[in-house]
Amino acid sequence: MQELHDAPxxxxxxxxxxxxxxxxxxxTSDDExxxxxxxxxxxGTPLLLxxxxxxxxxxxxxxxxxALVVATRGFTLDGTLLELAAGEVWSDAVARTVEAGLAGVECLAGIPGSAxxxxxxxxxxxxxxxxSTITEVVAYDRTTRERVTLTNEQCAFSYRHSRFKADPERYVVLRVRYRLEDAGGLSAPLKYAETARALGVExxxxxxxxxxxxxxxxxxxxKGMVLDPEDHDTWSAGSFFTNPILTDTAFAAFHARVRERLGDGVLPPAYPAGEGHTKTSAAWxxxxxxxAKGYGTGPARISTKHTLALTNRGAATTEDLLALxxxxxxxVHEAFGVTLVNEPVTVGVSL
Known part of the structure; x- marks a missing residue:
């Protein structure tokens, strides 16, 4: 293991x-x-993964x-079953599954970060x-001090959430296993209207x-969501806020605020999110x-390409970003009564 002190x-x-x-x-290995x-x-030392x-x-x-950098590597494909070490670069792994002719994660291309x-x-x-593709997650359980394998159901997945996010101090992900689909070189059925429209299909x-x-x-x-060192719109964490999921009562109150502020003819985005709940758009x-896009005058501003991304224009501090x-x-809360929740993990700071 490599070790540095007072490291940026x-x-x-x-x-x-x-x-x-x-x-x-x-x-660079699970054992390490x-x-x-x-x-x-x-x-008793605080740990940041x-x-x-x-x-x-x-x-x-x-x-x-x-601070522990997980730099493990491992890409194993057995038929339609894929296993990735936690440190594998996600975008590279997606590219390799597409090259192998397997569907299931192709629309997650370009997302930065690790597997x-x-x-x-x-x-x-x-x-x-x-x-929809994960079958198992191999992790180190800091409570039992053992390696464990959690099934998809045990991971308790929901929108941008899981068992691991709910209990961040307990599990350290080591390996992730996915079941992909051999559809003869075709993608999974497209679910996102913007993607289908761009491809000229339904x-x-x-x-x-x-x-x-x-x-x-x-x-x-x-939208500035593919990393480019020369483009400050990509000096971000992608979507900074999750899309709010509101109860029917809260959505009705929100809709009333929209009519009051923007007029009766304006309909906010609304997507089913389980019984009694509706998801709306944080970007909207x-x-x-x-x-608007590009909002701000300081070194931290909203992306010029997407309102959901907050960016470092090159000389920002974390406090600049948090102020924005x-x-x-x-x-947003003053205008619509909806409280946005940050998607990135904050370390030593909070909104």
Whole structure:
């Protein structure tokens, strides 16, 4: 294992923000990951796990403890069964499944980060979620101090949530297993209207795998959601807020606020989210509350390509970013009575 002290964390995050860690350890095998976790637990040292750093907001003061970079590698394909080590680069793994002619994660192309993060927040985009393909997650249980294998059902997946996110101090993901589909080189049925429209087909249709992947990459790039060191719109964590899921009562109150503010003819986005619940669009809320693309005058601003991404324009601090996030949250709540929730994990700070 590699070990550094007083090590900068900003270069390990897509925001490029945050102060140093007291100690930075890089583990390249499951055994090294477990050893580092056990050492921290035995000594009572705070532990921060880092994969691709695409979902982290680290405070300017840094992290007083051990930051563990999970840099394990492993891509194993057996028929339609895929196993990934937690440290595998997710976007690269998706590309390899498409090359192998297997469907199920092609619309998750271009999402930054590591494979080990995918089950934690049930990564999803363009009509696909990893919960529909994950069969098992191998993890280290910090409570029992054993390796465990959790089934899909035991992972308790829901929208951008899981057992791992609900109890973040307990499990360290080591490996993720997926069951993909051999559809003769075709994608899974397209569920997202924007993707189908861009491909000139109807929702529910299948298209060649590489066409689906390439289209998603183009759509993501147009919104600044594909990492590019030269493009400050990608110095972000992607979508900074989750789409709110409201009870029927709360949605009715929200709809009334929309009519009052924007007029009777304006209908907010509404998607079924389980019995008695409706999901609406965080991006729509932000825009209609007066926060347009490119909003802000300081070093942290809303992306010029997508209202849901908060960005570091190159010289921001974490406090700059949080000030902007708080302004957006307060503005949306004042306008519509809906409280946005941040999607990235905050370290040493909070909204």
């Amino acid at each position: 964390l900003a270069p390990l995050t897509t925001f490029r923000l945050g102060g140093p860690a007291d100690r930075l350890v890089t583990a 990951v477990i050893a580092a976790v056990r050492e921290a637990d035995d000594s 880092i994969g691709g750093g695409s979902n982290l907001v680290v405070g300017d003061k840094g992290f007083a403890g051990t 080990g993060a995918t089950p934690i927040q049930n990564v999803g985009a363009y009509g696909q979620e990893v919960s 929702p529910g249709d299948r298209v060649p795998l590489d066409a689906a992947r390439d289209t998603v990459l183009k759509l993501r790039a147009g 809320l932000i825009d209609k509350a007066g926060f 996030a708080r302004e957006v949250v307060a503005g």
